[in-house]
Amino acid sequence: MVKFKQILIIMVLAGALVLSGCSGSSDGDLDTTSPGAYFGGSEGADVSFEPFSIIEEGIYTIFDSEDFPIEVVLSNPGEHDLEVGDVRLELLGPAEADFSGIPSWELSNSEAIEGISEFNPEGGEEIISFTPSDYALYTADVVGYNDLTWHLNYEYDYETQLIVNDVCFKEDSADDRVCTVDEGKVYSVSGAPITVTSVSEDSGGRGIILLKIDISNVNTGESTIVGEDFDDRFSQVAFEISDPTEWECKSGGREGEARLVDGEASIVCRLVEPLEEDTLYEASVSMAFSYTYRDIIQESLRVKESAE
Numbered sequence: 279m280v281k282f283k284q285i286l287i288i289m290v291l292a293g294a295l296v297l298s299g300c301s302g303s304s305d306g307d308l309d310t311t312s313p314g315a316y317f318g319g320s321e322g323a324d325v326s327f328e329p330f331s332i333i334e335e336g337i338y339t340i341f342d343s344e345d346f347p348i349e350v351v352l353s354n355p356g357e358h359d360l361e362v363g364d365v366r367l368e369l370l371g372p373a374e375a376d377f378s379g380i381p382s383w384e385l386s387n388s389e390a391i392e393g394i395s396e397f398n399p400e401g402g403e404e405i406i407s408f409t410p411s412d413y414a415l416y417t418a419d420v421v422g423y424n425d426l427t428w429h430l431n432y433e434y435d436y437e438t439q440l441i442v443n444d445v446c447f448k449e450d451s452a453d454d455r456v457c458t459v460d461e462g463k464v465y466s467v468s469g470a471p472i473t474v475t476s477v478s479e480d481s482g483g484r485g486i487i488l489l490k491i492d493i494s495n496v497n498t499g500e501s502t503i504v505g506e507d508f509d510d511r512f513s514q515v516a517f518e519i520s521d522p523t524e525w526e527c528k529s530g531g532r533e534g535e536a537r538l539v540d541g542e543a544s545i546v547c548r549l550v551e552p553l554e555e556d557t558l559y560e561a562s563v564s565m566a567f568s569y570t571y572r573d574i575i576q577e578s579l580r581v582k583e584s585a586e
Contacts, residue, residue: 319469320496321355345413353403357468370429376418433572438470449553451481471497485552495541499573513538
């Protein structure tokens with residue numbers, strides 16, 4: 279009998295933990311690890327240089343008479359699939375006139391690159407070569423050695439997907455049956471550099487409900503609306519709710535787009551028409567965020583003078 283009671287207590291405690299992990303709080307803070315449609319995370323496209331040569335004294339090193347490859351690995355540890363041409367790469371740093379064997383300093387992905395999934399937990403990748411049929415050769419004069427810093431600017435079109443679970447559609451928010459309007463909501467967000475940090479629901483008057491969605495840039499780059507220039511003052515994203523005829527969504531007075539100041543922004547969605555009398559049900563609401571994301575990496579190369 280004692281053993282049975284111990285087991286019963288453990289089951290009750292375990293159930294309480296599960297419920298607490300799936301419930302939103304009144305201030306909008308949520309456990310985003312709640313079971314959902316996405317893996318989550320802060321990654322999008324990722325780029326890294328392949329080795330230029332051997333490493334000496336902590337730096338890739340060649341002689342000025344040696345040629346070398348310039349290749350990068352493009353991977354996709356986020357959850358949005360990258361189509362052909364979605365990623366644009368540009369070599370920066372050393373002067374183009376100081377090299378031969380680099381036919382183009384701007385390239386894009388030639389293959390579709392899948393995001394992470396249950397069946398592909400690492401995501402896809404592509405090796406992109408700036409020296410596809412030859413090797414690069416440094417042609418400038420070298421006395422002793424020259425240290426070069428290669429920069430690679432990359433930008434890519436990406437999306438973040440959001441599902442808000444169990445939005446309470448309630449005409450009378452004072453009615454305590456079925457669901458609660460004034461509370462934080464459980465949600466699931468896809469892995470991407472622009473993410474959702476909280477979702478809460480509130481009443482905007484009888485029959486009117488509001489959703490507040492806080493978003494954040496959680497990676498090191500910056501974003502802009504697809505097709506628009508980057509702005510050094512802030513990042514930008516476009517957004518669209520699953521039923522735009524039912525909701526009006528704005529951020530800072532702008533409909534369908536948000537400016538992230540200091541990496542953060544808030545979006546408020548309001549029902550266009552009041553709910554009919556006695557309306558009372560729960561439903562999921564989704565939202566898509568689209569943007570071009572930009573970041574930069576660097577790598578060093580030492581070119582030593584050859585012995586005559």
